[in-house]
Amino acid sequence: MKDNRISRRAVLAGTAAAGALSLTGMPARAEVNWKKYAGTKLEVILAKGPRGDNLQKNIKEFTELTGIQVESEQIPEQQQRQKCVIELASGKPSFDVVHLSYHVQKRQFEKGGWLADMTPMMKDPALTAPDLVESDFSAAGLQYCKNDKGQMLSLPWSVDYFILYYNKELFQKKGVAVPKTFDEMVAAAEKLTDPKDGTFGFVGRGLRNANMTLWTNFFLNYGGEFLDDKGNILTDGPEAVAATKLYQTLLTKVAPPGVAGFNWMESMASFTQGRSAMWIDGVGWAPPLEDPAASRVVGKVGYTVVPAGPKGQYSATYGDGLGIAAASKNKEAAYLLCQWAVSKKQGARLLQAGGGVPFRNSILNDPEVQAGVKMPKEWLQSVIDSAKISKLGLPVIIPVAEFRDLVGAGITSTLSGGDPATELKKAHEQFRPILERSEKA
């Protein structure tokens, strides 16, 4: 995909224009030369979901703006992660732009050196629109996209906060108030559970690995920290035991049977069928809950922040971003695409459809953008409130998948009678050597 001739001409034109500008004594801040890489062809690999949809649906606008052709494909998340890693490790990825899940892949991608450094491009006024500045991204976004040296290796695209979904109708029927703390939540869930009726107080991920995203929110609210200063994992301490006990209570006493095998999809099914009164999961599920074709609880769903624990109130935060493959030959064009994808227009569309939440404060806090949100106002409020109590939901380490599998399996075991402290200890005995091996290498 070499377009040397075109880009050389474009470069000449660009420099000439820049020279002319400086001659006229204009300020150094030049306009972004969007057309500079016209004719370039980019390959993009996306994880399947609303972010990918939003990009694909509007990609014509980008091509009109820049003249850059974009070929993109959406692959289911798990397979997309594998494909990216294998291709990037081969040194000759078939794509220029990669959609990555920060909470799983951040350290792995950094260690592999697979992503191009965007810092110089972000400082180049010919490439970067003036409104795209580092400080506009939320703290979680910057934590995710920057490496230890402070280089921007990707642009934060969409953030996922964990929130509490609740069924207003069931709450009203039993005269239960929306819980503000974990204790209230357990009490409410007990009142709302009626096995004869087939309704349960709480539902959430029980499936190994997937369950870690829910469990860590409990862990954080019990005051847990994932790592100490030396990088040792702390998820088997007293906070973890307390979090596991809460998790065990909720998922065995007041949750539908079989919850040990539930991922978000099964949890959502139970909630949309009106069989579960509360559900804690990512913010992105509002559209299916409010879709009359898929849900029986349209208009009855309440949205609020995750209840507080004894040591704090946090919203476990996850997120994804767009990076440029270090091996790409079209880095500048790829950068333009990333920039467009996180632009105000695209971000507003994503938020307004409820498909994701931009990391950029200028989008989230813009009243005009907020006014266009098609989801209930409560949902938007829960997003804004969660942003204020956001905390990364998984340890930033290389073997995230092993962590989720091993500790997740231990936590799932507590649902069939395992003792929280014992199971955590057993899981960490297996996990610690893996962590040491991968971090020291």
Added chain:
Amino acid sequence: MSVVTQTSPAAAQDAAPEREWRPPSYWPFVIPALVVVLAVIIFPWLFTIWMSLNEWKVGSPTTFVGLANYLRLPNDPRFVEAVGHTLSYTVLSVVLPLILGTLSAVVFHQKFAARGFLRGVFIMPMMATPVAIALVWTMMFHPQLGVLNYLLSLVGIPPQLWVFNPNTVIPSLVLVETWQWTPLVMLIVLGGLAAIPTEPYESAQIDGATFWQMFRFITLPLIMPFLFIAGMIRMIDAVKSFDIIFAITQGGPGSASETINVYLYSVAFVYYDLGYGSAIAVVFFLLIVALAALMLYARKRMLWTEIASGA
């Protein structure tokens, strides 16, 4: 057997020493097959073994570590548990289809109306895609909305957790496997039954044998070779079964249904630990070879006893 076929042409050549030696003319014909075998079987195997001797993680430099990956195996509780799960899953999903398949073969061997049509219906599970089957069964296993618990409730049995409980997950998965592969055993055994002559049954009837005696002393010994073939095919299939387990439980709940194959997949393609994954693959391959050898040995012994009893 293969040894015999290889040596016999050589022996024939020795028998005619006066003939002038010429380069064997068959080599050009052998080479394409040889190249394919080397490229797609031998090379990947040697490469897998080589990888298993290295610390080989995607995104990190590789280092030679000798047998360290193999030494990790016995100390890895997940691997040890996976071996146990694999064995129990295999035994159950060999034995149950064999029993049910034999019984259904005996039934379908009888002459009755619409036999051909019903045979066709019976083998339909075998024709479906495992992943599609897995999705359908996942819905049927659902503790609240699934049809299985509804059926149980009709006869007054309380709802079960099926694949959502560590204690029942393997039997539940075996149920799917059995449902899908009993027809295969049935087909093989049916072929065996068709080959049995009718005379032994006639003389047995004259001697006043019951149906059960005829089955036990005539049918079963005569279809034994077919059962062994069916058992072998089932065994190899069951040991390396992946799609049904992965699509229904992904090895869960926890790791209660994680077989070696599912664990191997996680290690190699989720944790990207290719060195360790290769070591597991090599051990897994040896396990399959060992099980197959055991079956062959048992078969040989059985044939001997057959000859002995026949003599």
